[in-house]
Structures are given as structure tokens and as C-alpha cells.
Amino acid sequence: MAKSKPIHVAVGVILNSDGAVFISRRHAHLHQGGKWEFPGGKVEAGETVLAALQRELQEECNIAVEQALPLTVIEHDYGDKRVRLDVWQVTSFSGEVKQREGQEWCWVAKHELDAYPFPAANQAIIDCLTQGQI
Numbered sequence: 001m002a003k004s005k006p007i008h009v010a011v012g013v014i015l016n017s018d019g020a021v022f023i024s025r026r027h028a029h030l031h032q033g034g035k036w037e038f039p040g041g042k043v044e045a046g047e048t049v050l051a052a053l054q055r056e057l058q059e060e061c062n063i064a065v066e067q068a069l070p071l072t073v074i075e076h077d078y079g080d081k082r083v084r085l086d087v088w089q090v091t092s093f094s095g096e097v098k099q100r101e102g103q104e105w106c107w108v109a110k111h112e113l114d115a116y117p118f119p120a121a122n123q124a125i126i127d128c129l130t131q132g133q134i
């Protein structure tokens with residue numbers, strides 16, 4: 001049986017002035033619950049990916065994205081659902097980064113990212129960050 005279209009997700013990599021990355025922990029009851037993630041969420045119908053990124057990062061981590069660059073697109077099949085992660089690096093923003101939805105969160109040095117379990121789709125991003133390619 002043909003599978004339905006992947007869920008299109010806008011995902012933001014935010015680095016602070018120390019070069020650390022903002023991550024938060026998915027609530028236990030959600031898909032991939034308990035794993036760490038980059039902030040972001042589903043792109044709505046008729047919305048650009050950048051607009052979705054701006055909306056999600058305002059809602060989830062309190063910032064207004066001023067500039068962001070597309071890094072990569074990752075398609076992954078979890079078996080129960082397929083995702084298409086549209087990964088952007090946030091290069092300019094205003095506001096103070098903080099988690100607004102009650103999720104555990106932290107800034108983590110790139111070389112320490114391997115210690116945090118992420119959803120399988122994220123592995124390519126984690127590799128780029130730990131190898132200093134981002």
C-alpha cells in the first residue's frame with residue numbers, strides 16, 4: 001500500500017555566542033517522546049518553511065527569527081510515520097532564548113551532542129555539528 005506523504009517539519013539550529021546549540025527534550029507522550037530535539041514543528045498548508053520556522057521558534061523558544069539559512073533536508077521513515085525535516089540555521093534573531101512549553105532544555109557544546117539521544121532522523125545534523133561542519 002502506498003504510504004501517505006511525509007510530514008513536513010521546519011527545524012531550527014540556534015547557536016549562542018559560545019557556539020553552543022539550543023536543544024530541548026520532547027514531552028514523553030509525543031512521537032519520539034523523551035528524545036532531545038531542535039525546536040520546530042509542522043509546516044502548515046500554504047505556509048513557507050521560513051514562516052513556519054519563525055512561528056514555531058516564537059512559540060517554543062521565545063525568539064523572533066530575523067535571518068535563517070537552509071542547511072539540509074532529511075527524509076526519514078519511522079515506520080509509524082514519515083518525516084521531512086527542513087533544517088535551517090538561525091543566523092540572526094531577537095529576544096532571549098528560553099523554552100516556553102515546559103520542556104527541559106539546555107545549551108550544549110557541539111562536541112557533547114553525542115551524549116543526548118535524538119530521533120534517528122537527526123543523526124546527519126548531529127554528525128555535521130559534532131564534526132564542526134556547522
Ligand SMILES: Nc1nc2c([nH]c(=O)n2[C@@H]2O[C@H](COP(=O)(O)OP(=O)(O)OP(=O)(O)O)[C@@H](O)[C@H]2O)c(=O)[nH]1
Binds near residue numbers: 037040041
Ligand atoms: N521539532 C522537531 N521535530 C522533530 C525533530 N526530529 C524529528 O524526527 N522530529 C519529528 O518531526 C515531527 C513534527 O515535530 P513536532 O512534534 O515538533 O511538531 P509540532 O511542534 O508542529 O507539534 P504539534 O503538532 O504537537 O503542535 C515529529 O514526528 C517529530 O518526532 C527535531 O529535531 N525537532
Ligand SMILES: [Mg+2]
Binds near residue numbers: 039041042060
Ligand atoms: Mg515542535
